[in-house]
Amino acid sequence: MEQKPPFQNPLQKLQDRGTKMDQSSGSCMSKQAEEQKRLQISQYQLRKQLQMLRNMRGEQTSCVSLYIPERKKLYEVVNYLQQEESGAASIKNTQNRKSVQSALSMLRERLKNFNLHKKYPKGMIFFCADSLDSKRLLIEILDPPKAVQSFRYSCNTIFYLDDLEYMLKDQPTYGFVVADGHGYLIATVCGFDIQILQSKQEDLPNKHNKGGQSSLRFSRLCDAARERLVKNIADAMRRCYANENGTQTNLSGIVLCGMSDIKDKVQKELQQLCPCIENKIVASYDVSYSGQAGLKQALQMSTEMLKLDQLFQEMNLLSDFFANFSLETSKVVYGGELTVRALEEGNVKKLILCQDSELQRVTVYNSKTQEETIQYLMPSQVKALQDSISKTSDQEANNKKNQLQVYSQQNINEWIVENISSFSQDLEIVFVSDKTQQGVQFSKSFQGVGAYLKYSLDYSSLHAQEKENDQLEQEYCYDDEEGFI
Template sequence: MSDITADDSQYKRYLLKKNLEVLKNKSGFHTALISLMIPPTRKVFDVISYLKKEIGESSNIKSKGNRKNVIDSITALIGQLRNIKEIPPNGLIMYSGQIPEDNKPGTERSELYIIEPPEPITNFKYYCASEFLLDPLYNMVEEKGTYGIINIENKEAAIGWVKGSHLEIAKTLTSGVHSKHNAGGQSQRRLERLIEEGAQAFYKRVGEISNQIFLEIDDLEGIFISGAGMAKEKFVKKGVLDYRLQDKILDFVDVSYSGEAGIRETVIKIQDKLQNLRYVQEKKIFNRFMEEISKDSDMAIYGEKEVRKALETGAVDILILSEGLNKSRVTITCEQCGYEEVYTIDPQDILNFTEKYRITHCPKCNSTSFQVSKEIDIIEDLGKIAEIQGTHVKIFSTETEEGTMLISTFGGIAALLRYKLSF
């Protein structure tokens, strides 16, 4: 299991996307919004000392209102840092600012956001502006590394690439070259020559199109050449690939299928070489999940109620969630006696849900004082429980066959267990 549970970077990227949706709409006046990027090598004490110096520098700001807002934002950062013993392994990103309501002066409210990034921060950065510095976050959200695949035989070829959870079939081609003939003598030699000339022309055409496709990909990590026979070696020997792509050829892969099916088979064959690729990870995890389900081993479960119960007992090894889940975990609280109930609902139903419970009698004190006291995205809610239990979290995209099946067949919530449950 270790090869598929190495990291929870996709869960962190999911949380990062959620934070970006909030942060991109935040703005303030002058330089009252502060962005702080802290690498893991930086000591908390050193960061606090730096911020104290910035408070001193901020006293020179001419505008009294802006000066107060900047100092308040820095002070909030210092207060939070004092509660942190050490910087996490990937560093820390902090945003602090005085955010006005409806862009009106005098209505500013202090807001603070703390993010553990999915990738290491390399440089310390302190930035003041009327908006938060979000470019580093956008870069982290993007999937890194593209791998090209050329599947080729004498009669047909396919060109594609895989990045993150996405497999793209960019082009399929046919050569029109005949592979068999019944002629003999000189006619046989002539036909063989024509077949070979047709194959060479086809290799050239495939090479030209491959050059057009792959040279446009900035983060191309490598290319795999696949096929059933010797055509793949002949294609490369022909030298039709641009020299920059020749240097990126990683391996030849023997496959049974050609065309689009050949590309998909190639991905399966090379998965051990691409352990960290999201597309490969999802296939491995889902195949393991389906294997346990088909064996009726009781080591795989699905459905929110079942998974949540197993998660809270610490029985879940890998929590599998679909990024297509659009659910909120809502807590309603009786303001009279503190009685609480928790529900999972669609976000668009929040208003109707709230109105319904405003006139609902509390089963404990019989008052009609229910209010929504908490609302959290269900992935984040389950993810927090997983972090407490030391459970790995895998977020499936909705672009793959496995991701589509996860949400359509299993409701988008599933799990692989550490041990069998007795309930």
């Protein structure tokens, strides 16, 4: 007799199906979070490498830059480098000739380790130098943020970084001009990267004077000074925003801010001086301040219109972080020591790091007790600690020198990136800049490190209580020779 399958409630089937869908959606969300975290870390490391390469200078022409697009075959690149190495034999300077040949040989041998017939979707980028600060350098970027468009080889005193910098600009670039009677400021904004290209103070004369000259003559002097300022602003915009011929600009738009009469005259002056810039003016605002304060006000007024998503998200994120901190909700934590503790306990939902944070993770070793203590200090505090350890003015300082020494020192961002695998898998990382008002406040007042917690916990009170307990233990500690102290 055929047995019937056991009865299953249809509602239970729907619940099981919903559970499976939740699990699949959860796995998709975790994959997206993991990919976003990997992207944030790779971009941070790439920006650090770019900053390091920008500050490097080689001896004569020993810095080799190589951009390889996807369509370029690697064995062709190896043959090209071999020809360049042979051509470098004609360099008259012996030291420079050896440096260039050694760098090209090192780069050629490195390329031979790759599959010469394999295609890399985004291409590859290499930077190589043989005698850079008496060291050999080879940096390879196998997964650039954007595809390499054309093959480029450069051998110079500095590395060629224009293409790499362009790849990191994932958002359109806008120009911001703040002009009033106290001077002008010209800047560009790309994402959260704000660069001030030129800033100058020029105070216009007041409209009224005590006397000594006729009112008509004084009025003519004021008008002449105003026209001179307008021409200076228009000429500075042409030099900062347009090419050498003044016929083309790479900006997506220009925002003109400041006093209404000066803005209108600048725009009319640009119609004759540089029409390509005048056509790019997309907005005009009246701001109450001049200089950098006026620029910050202009950014807040134009964020939604220009859709500066990255900058807008950063400002909102930090504003919400400050609001949670002021309300003492125990949902956020800041500072190196408390944030790292929350990370190690797996209680961090979103980690916020300042890109240019100078906070150092310092390991201090006590040779007497053979214990290591971790401190999170700014560079000035690290120097003060080293000076206090190295003092030999009195006997107490000498004893301290024999007991304590700075064992290791590392930037907090680099330490977190290196140990990211040991933290929670669903951790979200956000790197912010110090280009905005909120970013400056976060960097200076919160050490450039903070986090949103998964579960509310007052780490500050907990840390203070633990410190108090440690002090009590030290007061009633026991010594083997002398007994209780």
